[in-house]
Amino acid sequence: xxxxxxxxxxxxxxxxxxxxxxxxxxxxxxxxxxxxYLSKIxxxxxxxxxxxxxxxxxxxxxxxxxxxLALGGKVSSDLLELIRRHPVAFAELIRGLRDAxxxxxxxxxxxxxxxxx
Amino acid sequence: xxxxxxxxxxxxxxxxxxxxxxxxxxxxxxxxxxxxYLSKIxxxxxxxxxxxxxxxxxxxxxxxxxxxLALGGKVSSDLLELIRRHPVAFAELIRGLRDAxxxxxxxxxxxxxxxxx
DNA sequence: AAAAGTGTGTAGTAGGTATGACACATGAAC
DNA sequence: GTTCATGTGTCATACCTACTACACACTTTT
Numbered sequence: 001x002x003x004x005x006x007x008x009x010x011x012x013x014x015x016x017x018x019x020x021x022x023x024x025x026x027x028x029x030x031x032x033x034x035x036x037y038l039s040k041i042x043x044x045x046x047x048x049x050x051x052x053x054x055x056x057x058x059x060x061x062x063x064x065x066x067x068x069l070a071l072g073g074k075v076s077s078d079l080l081e082l083i084r085r086h087p088v089a090f091a092e093l094i095r096g097l098r099d100a101x102x103x104x105x106x107x108x109x110x111x112x113x114x115x116x117x
Numbered sequence: 118x119x120x121x122x123x124x125x126x127x128x129x130x131x132x133x134x135x136x137x138x139x140x141x142x143x144x145x146x147x148x149x150x151x152x153x154y155l156s157k158i159x160x161x162x163x164x165x166x167x168x169x170x171x172x173x174x175x176x177x178x179x180x181x182x183x184x185x186l187a188l189g190g191k192v193s194s195d196l197l198e199l200i201r202r203h204p205v206a207f208a209e210l211i212r213g214l215r216d217a218x219x220x221x222x223x224x225x226x227x228x229x230x231x232x233x234x
Numbered sequence: 235a236a237a238a239g240t241g242t243g244t245a246g247t248a249g250g251t252a253t254g255a256c257a258c259a260t261g262a263a264c
Numbered sequence: 265g266t267t268c269a270t271g272t273g274t275c276a277t278a279c280c281t282a283c284t285a286c287a288c289a290c291t292t293t294t
Contacts (some may be wrong), residue, residue: 033130082212095199108228
């Protein structure tokens with residue numbers, strides 16, 4: 001299983017090869033966390049941090065925010081708020097796509113993106 | 118503002134007119150909560166209860182689970198899990214529907230329900 | 235070889251979440 | 265008029281969540 005912590009560690013170390021400033025300590029500083037805490041996060045010794053912290057980590061490491069949040073077991077709070085505005089419709093929409101093959105999911109996404117309403 | 122608590126109270130009292138067993142105490146018992154706690158919930162003296170408790174309340178009062186959860190500021194955990202399986206796609210899909218008129222939202226829902234993949 | 239940087243172990247904590255237990259006063263039922 | 269049911273006030277709590285602070289040993293840089 002690719003846990004949140006180990007994924008984070010691999011990504012950071014990959015960046016570190018090209019840029020020495022991607023140490024635990026310096027990334028922690030940029031992101032506004034204690035180095036010891038980030039270290040524990042990367043070793044999965046503690047649970048993934050807050051949504052805000054994950055967002056800053058995603059930015060610092062050039063990762064997709066929503067994807068990293070998902071790895072951390074969370075969903076962006078702005079999405080939650082949108083769902084809560086139309087709970088029944090979104091519930092049916094999301095559950096309706098449960099078994100959809102990725103291609104079908106992407107088609108719906110594209111359809112909506114191209115805003116045909 | 119129609120808060121979670123006051124909505125719950127109104128719904129319960131409406132049911133109580135026809136069926137005297139919809140008292141705070143008896144509903145609390147059916148739902149597995151302390152009467153004093155349910156009372157506080159209905160008066161918004163405390164935050165809405167857990168997802169599980171809201172689910173049982175929805176069932177006991179004949180309400181839509183997802184709608185009641187939304188009123189309580191939550192989103193069903195099974196939806197969260199589905200989103201976490203395709204975080205980027207679902208994020209774009211949901212954000213893409215942010216400003217969609219309800220009719221358009223319903224159209225997409227129906228389209229998916231009729232499973233055209 | 236001193237200074238600076240590195241990762242991590244240990245300990246502690248402030249605030250939130252989700253309740254339970256008991257007691258009491260009022261009102262309805264028998 | 266006692267019994268029973270009702271809603272609610274007060275108090276307590278166990279368990280998370282999301283961290284910080286300090287200290288230590290090792291490595292790299294100068």
